[in-house]
Amino acid sequence: MAELTEPVAAWLCSADGRATVTAATTDLDAGAEELALASRLRAGGLRPDRATAVLGAATARRRARDRWPDADELLFVPTGLEQASDPDVATWRARRLVAADATAGRPVWDLCAGLGADAMALAAAGADVTAVDLDPGRLRLLEHNAERRGLRIRTLEADALAVRPPPDALLHADPSRRTGGRRARRLAEHHPPVGELLAVHADAPGTGVVLSPAVDLDDPDLPEDAELEFVSVDGDLKESVVWLGEPRRYGVVASATLLPGGHHRSRGAARPSLEVRDLGTHLVEVAPAAVRARLHDQVGLEIGAGRVARRRALLTVDARPPVSPWYRVRPVLEILPARAKVVRRWLRQYPGVAVEIVVHGLAADPGQWWRELGRPPRGPQGLRVELIRTDDGARVAVTDVRPAPSATLPS
Numbered sequence: 570m571a572e573l574t575e576p577v578a579a580w581l582c583s584a585d586g587r588a589t590v591t592a593a594t595t596d597l598d599a600g601a602e603e604l605a606l607a608s609r610l611r612a613g614g615l616r617p618d619r620a621t622a623v624l625g626a627a628t629a630r631r632r633a634r635d636r637w638p639d640a641d642e643l644l645f646v647p648t649g650l651e652q653a654s655d656p657d658v659a660t661w662r663a664r665r666l667v668a669a670d671a672t673a674g675r676p677v678w679d680l681c682a683g684l685g686a687d688a689m690a691l692a693a694a695g696a697d698v699t700a701v702d703l704d705p706g707r708l709r710l711l712e713h714n715a716e717r718r719g720l721r722i723r724t725l726e727a728d729a730l731a732v733r734p735p736p737d738a739l740l741h742a743d744p745s746r747r748t749g750g751r752r753a754r755r756l757a758e759h760h761p762p763v764g765e766l767l768a769v770h771a772d773a774p775g776t777g778v779v780l781s782p783a784v785d786l787d788d789p790d791l792p793e794d795a796e797l798e799f800v801s802v803d804g805d806l807k808e809s810v811v812w813l814g815e816p817r818r819y820g821v822v823a824s825a826t827l828l829p830g831g832h833h834r835s836r837g838a839a840r841p842s843l844e845v846r847d848l849g850t851h852l853v854e855v856a857p858a859a860v861r862a863r864l865h866d867q868v869g870l871e872i873g874a875g876r877v878a879r880r881r882a883l884l885t886v887d888a889r890p891p892v893s894p895w896y897r898v899r900p901v902l903e904i905l906p907a908r909a910k911v912v913r914r915w916l917r918q919y920p921g922v923a924v925e926i927v928v929h930g931l932a933a934d935p936g937q938w939w940r941e942l943g944r945p946p947r948g949p950q951g952l953r954v955e956l957i958r959t960d961d962g963a964r965v966a967v968t969d970v971r972p973a974p975s976a977t978l979p980s
């Protein structure tokens with residue numbers, strides 16, 4: 570059942586509803602307890618479904634403030650806010666879709682529009698937006714939010730699989746990505762299923778569908794003429810996007826974008842293959858978005874790197890490469906056999922230095938290793954004991970992630 574019924578959403582958008590949400594937000598800001606506030610709202614004569622909606626809108630508004638500068642003007646439901654696109658990512662995606670056609674006012678249908686972060690970004694980018702969702706309560710809030718921003722968006726309560734946008738409309742869709750708290754790994758696990766969605770709207774001149782970042786380039790529902798783009802924000806992999814038609818870059822099958830910097834790289838069907846090499850002076854960890862797009866060999870080629878193993882994206886080089894958003898580099902202090910006793914003995918020259926144990930492709934238990942290393946202090950800014958499965962068996966590379974000035978081996 571919808572989190573917010575349409576009548577309650579309509580009340581929430583009324584002057585009375587908005588004033589109640591604002592007052593509740595002020596109370597929470599002043600330190601009121603949520604449970605006590607809910608009781609107070611009901612005791613004041615507010616119906617229980619309205620009291621729940623007010624509390625939800627007030628708590629979500631407070632949570633939204635760091636990402637949505639105008640959050641205090643807007644109305645949310647908590648789950649809708651969780652599912653909403655980050656406003657900066659929505660703006661970046663909208664520009665990519667709408668810039669595919671320079672004509673202002675190009676019709677764009679936003680299927681699965683939710684609270685409207687994407688629909689509003691598309692409208693702000695100049696598109697003539699129709700927002701479609703199954704949830705009428707969310708659509709009412711979307712209308713309210715768009716109006717507060719001075720944007721005109723049509724809404725349509727309908728199934729994305731059943732609507733028929735006009736033939737010149739670009740499509741944007743952001744299907745639900747979680748089932749029972751589990752992140753969707755396949756196109757078929759999104760709601761609505763993305764293979765069906767793409768098949769129903771195959772004639773659209775241009776399409777962008779937002780997916781979980783866990784989907785794979787080999788997914789059977791991914792069309793052959795699609796570009797799959799992996800997007801990270803501040804280093805965290807956030808989403809992938811299937812681009813088809815006009816917004817797809819010619820010949821591109823996979824790409825990666827790093828936000829907020831907007832760094833972008835892509836490849837066609839062919840890709841270079843890096844040689845496997847002995848562990849060198851540095852380990853190079855390629856940005857996850859580039860690894861998911863299978864661009865790590867391309868990145869490695871540019872810096873003269875090799876792979877540490879045939880099936881690993883971890884790279885190794887013999888000289889520190891230039892600083893880049895596409896990878897992180899860690900100097901290797903020592904390469905040791907993967908035996909805890911040997912590593913423990915070696916670590917004795919670094920008493921009190923924090924150690925982090927990282928596993929690359931081995932069935933090793935970091936907790937067990939930590940105990941066998943003599944329970945050294947733990948932390949991410951010291952030495953890393955990296956257990957690596959190479960093609961010649963397991964190895965340990967001890968790398969140095971202590972803050973600059975970079976440490977050297979004790980004399």
Ligand SMILES: C[S@@+](CC[C@H](N)C(=O)[O-])C[C@H]1O[C@@H](n2cnc3c(N)ncnc32)[C@H](O)[C@@H]1O
Pocket residue numbers: 649652653654680681682683684685686687688701702703704707727728729730743744745746760761
């Ligand atoms: C991830 S949310 C969309 C968030 C939205 N892009 C935003 O930024 O606020 C997914 C939305 O898809 C809607 N939905 C799920 N299945 C649908 C379908 N078959 N047709 C239309 N909407 C659907 C849900 O109601 C939900 O609001």
